[in-house]
Amino acid sequence: MIARFRADLERFGFADTRLAIAVSGGPDSLALLLLAREACGADAIEAATVDHGLRPESAAEAAFVAEICKQLGVAHTTLTVEVPKGNVQSNARDARYLALGQWHDEVRAGVLVTAHHGDDQAETLLMRLNRGSGVPGLAGIRSTAEIPGWGGTLFRPLLRWSKRELESVVSASRIEPVRDPSNVDVKFDRARVRRFLAEQEWIDPDALAASAEHLEDAWRAIEWFAAEDWETHVVPDSDDQGRGFLYYANVPRAVAIETIRSIIEELGRETSRSDAARAFDRLWKGENASLAGVLAIPGTEQIADTGVTLRVWRFSEEPPRKT
Known part of the structure; x- marks a missing residue:
């Protein structure tokens, strides 16, 4: 032993x-x-x-x-x-x-x-x-x-x-x-x-413990891909004086949820995975999403050379509400 x-x-x-x-x-x-x-x-x-x-x-x-x-x-x-x-x-x-x-x-x-x-x-x-x-x-x-x-x-x-x-x-x-x-x-x-x-x-x-270990491996893979997604598909939004972010969201849902949480954190806020998941579902359907004081707006962008259309989601601080 x-x-x-x-x-x-x-x-x-x-x-x-x-x-x-x-x-x-x-x-x-x-x-x-x-x-x-x-x-x-x-x-x-x-x-x-x-x-x-x-x-x-x-x-x-x-x-x-x-x-x-x-x-x-x-x-x-x-x-x-x-x-x-x-x-x-x-x-x-x-x-x-x-x-x-x-x-x-x-x-x-x-x-x-x-x-x-x-x-x-x-x-x-x-x-x-x-x-x-x-x-x-x-x-x-x-x-x-x-x-x-x-x-x-x-x-x-x-x-x-x-x-x-x-x-x-x-x-x-x-x-x-x-x-x-x-x-x-x-x-x-x-x-x-x-x-x-x-x-x-x-x-x-x-056997249950072994399954949990396999799931841990899967989760670490998701974390790794989410880190890559953040590095390669999230850029400052020049239209928002660099205060917001553009997210080229074309990865599986589990990865995108983690990237959304990273964006919210970078904007000085905090959100749960369940809220990030709900935001993803709204954005995927083409609807605006609001979470933790951040407004996310869906859009698309076409790459001229290839004609490929990418989802682009804009994240910025939510404007003050009118009273």
Whole structure:
């Protein structure tokens, strides 16, 4: 298993990178800690536990992880955060990543590493399918991403590992991991999906996770083509004193949606993919579209030498409304 984990690090170019590992004390993160300790050595990794203060046991759990790290010779830090009221899981996630991102910088690590695994990926894919998500959502949990709310690189090396395999790593070490009761609390969507998957013999979580990885590849291809589309088919609008843009929109819808979002961002605004998609549909039908204070007007332009007609959409700041 150590060689396999090392191969996962090498696949993403992180085999010789200093790792900042988030360890909650649960079986998944403990397995990550143990694998990284054996594959990289104690001096090449640091661990941190976030104490959200949401359960009476949280401080003791952080101390439990600190003791395991001491035994392994791995540096450990406990990060205490305050979670705002409201959506507890979402707010806890935001607070956790903010604290971990700052700590990752302080210890001069190359990447922040978390223990998301294949079963998590399968659950995420099912949840997002049920919400009607597009390709970015169906791509699931990314192998690499930006640390939410902070910046820097977030790396998830265990997305090809099952929870069963990680449990066996911890069991072999004779460590009894922490069990978070929220993981089985069916008032949370993920816990309900987790229970559903466990009850379905015909559903293979590993296969679902593999599908999410294929979708991640597809999404990265769309991002690449959208970047090319922005560079080659979006130009300043000379009729608008350079404040607006002309978009020669002749690419598939999924790519154009990303380019529209880039145009809106360049104009100092922000828009969602769903709003950009609605704008694309209106423009494709030859109708004006308004989003985030930007007016988009459809048109065409004929290339004289070839006679080919191209769609050209003009984006500019929406004029003030008359009162």
